[in-house]
Amino acid sequence: MQLTSYQGRALSILDNIGASIGDLIEIKKGKYSFTGILMPTYSADDSIVVLKLENGYNIGISVENSDSIRILKKSQSELATKELVREEGMSEIKIISTGGTIVSKIEYETGAVRPALSTKEILNFIPEIKNVAKISSEVVFSILSEDMKPEYWIKIADAVKRGFDQGNKGIVVAHGTDTMTYTAAALAFSLKKIQGPVVLVGSQRSSDRPSSDATINLYSAVYVAKNFQIGEVVINMHSTSSDTYTYIHRGVKTRKMHTxxxxxxxxxxxxxxxxFDWAKKEIVIINKNYKIPDDETLVDAKFSSKAFLLKAFPGLNGEVIDAIVGSGIKGMIIEGTGLGHISSELIDVLKKAIKDGVFIGMTSQCLFGRVNMNVYTTGRTLQKVGVTPLDDMLPEVALVKLMWTLAHYEELEDIKKVMRSNLAGELSPRHVINEFPRWEYE
Structure with missing residues (x-):
């Protein structure tokens, strides 16, 4: 790759040794030695060379008075072509790639992370997978997860069914983490019957970083998809910040809680x-409340764009709600305060919207616990005007469920009934004390 960002003294030295962006470089200065991947520079100082160190951080080093600069390894534009992907008809597990960090790498021309690796390339990073299952792959699209759309959920659901129809025992969906829980919910509501595990997996750090979680997460996802007899949409990600094991979460009860x-x-x-203890290759059941696989996979994937998620906050103006309703929406999820509240000054606005046929559902921005609109006057009044309490459903899950429901039902009473029904485990009949994390400090 060209050294277009370099000039002056640094460019002269790098040109002299035949260096390119992406090469592994060693710079020695006195008793110090720096080794890293050559990155583009944005420094005004033309003596600065930028290296990406093994720990993932970038460092700028002046080449002035350096003792030596040498190339340890040339950049490889393509990975080794060791073939791990099997013929479609032979595979046991299908990996569906949608993009995201788990299929991203550093773009050495710019230093940015971009979705650039195919699923096949990812498999070449993890040769151990060939000992777990025969793999096939399909790149449905390659996007960053913030660009996910409901129409893409339909394509993923169809790809999941296609994978099972081809004889696979389980499906792995590689996905960006930012909107993974939205997609998990969409698949849970769309896949009315599932023949095996549908495991969504991602990574918080790109595949070429030493601290990446991509390898363990993807390996674990394939193992779980092959060996866990479950007929649900689940999310498989690191359980702690270390590499001990992963958790298998129910897709409709999961949330990304850290950036x-x-x-x-x-x-x-x-x-x-x-x-899942990946070192011992052992799946340990924690929660026995899960569905076993069905005999077939049925897809009913339709979503309406006429849904909205509104966060309640002090000072929220009724004109804002009027404008949202006036835009043509057919349903709104309110992320209310506490037990499921919003300012009493907004009750008349909500009453009018409901009278006009708009569904209004209430969740809690507390996340933990369930909505109870029978405790305080505001909650009881909201129910009287037609606001529907949605128990312990997560706000984002409620939004996706509403999008699915609006695409299937038109009558307000039917919509209310479906939204209050437990379709995919999104509503918990009871809570136990260990479901709430207790932050304790010495």
Whole structure:
């Protein structure tokens, strides 16, 4: 790759040794030695060379007065072509790739992370997978998860069914972590029957970083899809910040609770179904409440764009709700305060919307616990005007469920009935004390 960002002294030295962006470089200065991948520079100082160190961080080093600069390893534009992907008809597990960090790498021209690796390339990173299952792959699309759309959920659901119809025992869906729980919910509501595990997996750190969780997560997902007799949509991610084991979470009871930690995904108002010790190759059941596989896979994937998720906050103006309803929506999920509240000043606005046929459902921004709108006056009044309490359903899951419901039902009473029904384990009949994390400090 060209050294277009370099100039002056640094460019002269790098040109002299035949270096390219992406090469593994060693720079020695006195008693210090720096080794890393050559990255583009954005420094005004033309003596600075930028290296990506083994720990994933970038460092700028002046080449002035350096004792030596040498190439340890040339950049490889393509991975080794060791073939791990089998013929479609021979596979046991199908990996469906949608993009995201788990199929991303550093773009050395810019230093940015982009979805660039095919599933086949990812498998070449993890040769141990060939000892777990025969693999086939399908790249449905390659996007960053913030660009996910409901119409893409339909394509993923169809790809899942196609994978089972081809004789696979389980399906792995490689997905970006930012919107993974939305997709998990969409698949859970769309797949009315499932022949085996549908395991969503992602990574918080890209595959070429030393701290990446991609290898363990993907290996674990394939193992779980092959060996766990479950007929549900689940999420398989790191259980702690270390590499001990992964948790298998129910897709509709999971939320990403940290921006960058490897154990960001947590079960909410539920406990994980199981944990997988990848070193021992052992699946340990934690929660016995899960569905066994069906004899067939049935898909009913339709979603309406006429749904909205609104967070209640002090000072929320009724004109905002009027404008949202006026845009043509057919349903709104309110992420209310506490037990399921919103300012009493907004009750008349909500009453009018419901009278006009708009479904209004109430969840809690507390996340943990369940909505109870019978305790305080505001909650009782909201119910009287037609606001529907949605128990312990997560706000994002409720939104996806509403999108699915609106695409299948038109009458308000039918929509209310479906939203209050437990379709895929999104509603928990009871809670236990260990479902809530207790933060304790010395």
């Amino acid at each position: 960058s930690r490897r154990d960001a995904f947590q079960s909410i108002n539920d406990i994980p179904i199981a944990k």
